[in-house]
Amino acid sequence: MTTASTSLRQPSQSENPPLLSLEGWIWAVVIGALFCFIYFSFLTRMGRVAIEQTDWSHIPLIPVFSIIFIVLRKKEIVAYPARVFWPGLLLLLAGIFGFALGIYPGRNDMIQGYSMVLAVFGLTLFLAGPSRMKILWFPALYLVFAVVISQRYWEQIAFEMQVLAAVISAGIIQVMGAFIDLDATVTGSQIDLFFTGSGGELERHALNVEEACSGLRMLMTFLALGVAIAFLATHRRWWQRLIIAASTIPVALFVNILRVVVIAVLYAKVDPSLARGDAHIFIGMLMLIPAALIFLLIGWVLDKMFIYDPAEERARLRRRREPAKPLQPASPAGMSFAGLQAAFYGEPYPGSEGRNDMAGVWPKVRAFYRDNQNIFKAALNGVGIGVVVLLLGAAAALGAYLLVAEMLASMGQTADAIRIAAGLALLGGVCFAASVPLQRVLKLPSGRPGARELGIICGVLLAAGVGLNGAVQAMQLALEKKPIQIRRPLDSIPRQVGPWAWEAESDKRLSAEIEDALGTNEYVIRDYVYRGEGDRAGEGMMRMHVTYYTGSAGVVPHVPERCFAAGGLRPVGRGRTDFTIEGDQYRHNEEAGVWQAVFPDKDRDPVTIPSMQVPVTDFRFEDPEQPGRIHNVYYFFAANGRYYPTPDHVRAEAFNPRDQYSYHAKIELMPIGFRSEAEGREAAESFLRDVLPHVMAALPDWEAVKRGEWPPQPDE
Numbered sequence: 001m002t003t004a005s006t007s008l009r010q011p012s013q014s015e016n017p018p019l020l021s022l023e024g025w026i027w028a029v030v031i032g033a034l035f036c037f038i039y040f041s042f043l044t045r046m047g048r049v050a051i052e053q054t055d056w057s058h059i060p061l062i063p064v065f066s067i068i069f070i071v072l073r074k075k076e077i078v079a080y081p082a083r084v085f086w087p088g089l090l091l092l093l094a095g096i097f098g099f100a101l102g103i104y105p106g107r108n109d110m111i112q113g114y115s116m117v118l119a120v121f122g123l124t125l126f127l128a129g130p131s132r133m134k135i136l137w138f139p140a141l142y143l144v145f146a147v148v149i150s151q152r153y154w155e156q157i158a159f160e161m162q163v164l165a166a167v168i169s170a171g172i173i174q175v176m177g178a179f180i181d182l183d184a185t186v187t188g189s190q191i192d193l194f195f196t197g198s199g200g201e202l203e204r205h206a207l208n209v210e211e212a213c214s215g216l217r218m219l220m221t222f223l224a225l226g227v228a229i230a231f232l233a234t235h236r237r238w239w240q241r242l243i244i245a246a247s248t249i250p251v252a253l254f255v256n257i258l259r260v261v262v263i264a265v266l267y268a269k270v271d272p273s274l275a276r277g278d279a280h281i282f283i284g285m286l287m288l289i290p291a292a293l294i295f296l297l298i299g300w301v302l303d304k305m306f307i308y309d310p311a312e313e314r315a316r317l318r319r320r321r322e323p324a325k326p327l328q329p330a331s332p333a334g335m336s337f338a339g340l341q342a343a344f345y346g347e348p349y350p351g352s353e354g355r356n357d358m359a360g361v362w363p364k365v366r367a368f369y370r371d372n373q374n375i376f377k378a379a380l381n382g383v384g385i386g387v388v389v390l391l392l393g394a395a396a397a398l399g400a401y402l403l404v405a406e407m408l409a410s411m412g413q414t415a416d417a418i419r420i421a422a423g424l425a426l427l428g429g430v431c432f433a434a435s436v437p438l439q440r441v442l443k444l445p446s447g448r449p450g451a452r453e454l455g456i457i458c459g460v461l462l463a464a465g466v467g468l469n470g471a472v473q474a475m476q477l478a479l480e481k482k483p484i485q486i487r488r489p490l491d492s493i494p495r496q497v498g499p500w501a502w503e504a505e506s507d508k509r510l511s512a513e514i515e516d517a518l519g520t521n522e523y524v525i526r527d528y529v530y531r532g533e534g535d536r537a538g539e540g541m542m543r544m545h546v547t548y549y550t551g552s553a554g555v556v557p558h559v560p561e562r563c564f565a566a567g568g569l570r571p572v573g574r575g576r577t578d579f580t581i582e583g584d585q586y587r588h589n590e591e592a593g594v595w596q597a598v599f600p601d602k603d604r605d606p607v608t609i610p611s612m613q614v615p616v617t618d619f620r621f622e623d624p625e626q627p628g629r630i631h632n633v634y635y636f637f638a639a640n641g642r643y644y645p646t647p648d649h650v651r652a653e654a655f656n657p658r659d660q661y662s663y664h665a666k667i668e669l670m671p672i673g674f675r676s677e678a679e680g681r682e683a684a685e686s687f688l689r690d691v692l693p694h695v696m697a698a699l700p701d702w703e704a705v706k707r708g709e710w711p712p713q714p715d716e
Helices: 022-038 040-052 061-072 074-079 087-103 109-146 151-176 219-232 238-246 248-270 277-286 288-305 310-321 333-344 361-371 373-409 416-441 451-474 512-518 560-566 647-654 677-698 702-706
Strands: 183-187 190-196 202-206 500-502 523-530 541-550 570-580 586-589 594-597 607-609 613-622 630-639 642-644 663-672
Touching: 022 040, 022 109, 022 451, 040 109, 061 074, 061 109, 061 219, 074 109, 087 109, 087 451, 109 219, 109 451, 151 183, 151 190, 151 248, 190 248, 219 238, 219 248, 219 288, 238 248, 238 288, 248 277, 248 288, 277 288, 500 677, 541 677, 560 570, 560 613, 560 630, 570 630, 570 677, 594 677, 607 677, 613 642, 613 677, 630 647, 630 677, 642 647, 663 677
Parallel strands: none
Antiparallel strands: 183 190, 190 202, 500 523, 523 541, 541 663, 570 613, 586 594, 594 607, 613 630, 630 642, 630 663
16 A cells, blocks of 8 residues: 655645535534534433523523634634644543443533533544644633533522622612612512502512522623633733633622612512513523623723734734644554545645546546545544444543542542542543653654544544443433422312411412522422410411422422521521331331321322431521521421432432432421420421321322332323
8 A cells, every 4th residue: 555755735824724624524523423422412401401591591602602713713723733632532531431420320410511521622632632722722611601500509609699799789779769769678688679659658579689599690691701702802812811701700790780770670660570570581681781891891991901012913923823843644544544634624635636527426436435445444444443442441441430439438428429520530630641651652643633533533432422322221221300290289288287287378379480490389388386285385386398399300499508598597507307207197018118108088098108217407597686596497308209308418319310200399397486496396396297198198109100100191
């Protein structure tokens, strides 16, 4: 086999070559399709999140911004020589393995998303090389803004900003009160508006932005917008971009404050409906306009403050774009692939002249294959190498992960997601650090990627896609949980449960805005008064709040630690305790091997009770209006047929990957009016013993779900 002896011609800036030619686009489409084949389930979930959740509606725009950035910097990109950089292949493998671990045992969309970004970065680094990655690192890493942050971390970030925004917004409204009839007070993150209504009476209204569980809307959207504006301008220095990027958080805070003030004025002075529903969401979307203008203003100020000599600036950019010395081809076999290599990077295809005079499509196809059969053989060879590389890498990664997980297990009861993230970071860091000298020791080819290198990428992606999706199918893993309907409405819980009586006319219902923040309209909020014996009869009260969620394994209901604090209450502490619910109404079904609760009326079947010991979180708080008096609220979760004390336990332990359905319900009890904390705890335990059978009768029977008896299937 003969090989070409000439080095590849580097594209010149004057020719303005395209980033990819037709043949290059074919390779790009194939590689992109194989990449999407691996991450298809994750991409579809993120698409639904973008449609259903306002906070993450910007997700589809993130890859668009990355593409725009590449188009704007095309001349600089093609001016640098492309080269094979083998450490990028290790990062690609780490991203694929991290995605697999994010499915199980991680069961975490955030790990899966960041692993996908790591795979994109590694793939780009392998095909482009370090020189082009000086520019391409940004569009690759910018994709992190399309990854939904886990609710646990997101709420902690957004809540602190929400409280600050509420305080500043209330202050601005109070200042405006000197000119218009409008006043505001703030408690925690709750803003109460006071103004004179149409009837001449003083009215009070709580803005929906203060909802204890609403978070700071569109925070990530503002951050993504600011970073995009900072880097899309090609003339700015790195420190100018850093300043603009750092300003995203204060700008997001300012814009959210502006939104609160605008909604307050519209509600009090124009039309209250403008502060609710779709109008409220639309106003939030309009805030992107002032945010973008502020970012542009910051960039303009930075440009005017620091003036550069145009000749010096052009020389600096010219030095950055100056091509390096021509590189040797990737391998001896790659020397015969000059045609494809040149075409892939937008250069004229050798031997293409005079081919248009052939009649018919089939002769052209045969001639093309005859002239380039070495290319197809090398690509097929690369696919085989890629499959082997993936299998060897999977075996090495599995062994290293087990070793690292065993080492990290000595640190204590660490969550699986943390172990995976720490182990993957350690493994990736060691492999990447060792890969650069290893490339030189093994004398791996480092020239422009040819058909063999592109084939290796296709082989890795094909094997990963087939293997991962095949494993998911073989293990019958449900990457997306189906919703399961509740057996009976929660408001069907009786008015009288044991010595406790509910005397209200109807259940307390929340506003549409709060229900939207809560994430469900399937809930019940009731106050039961104790009607038993003793001197506290008729005085002690139990506030019950039961909330039902289904179809989403990653979202867990908001808990008092956040919601109560947002309402202005002061957290004092949190602990764990167990409630014992044994009583005459509970019995053990020896045949089925489960505990059941029976009802006094014989018309109702017994309900399954997962355990006689319920792990409960005890949250203690203080009301600023009653300093020194400590209150308690007890809560736990019923999820897929088991009890859990905290949202972290629900996320980490509740959902078996093979379960097709998922549900979780928060059961919250707050004793009110009892003389001591011990008396209140005893009352909560007694109330739970009486009410739990009715709650479990409303929730899906997980034993029936596993037998396929629930939910009811539609008639075929």
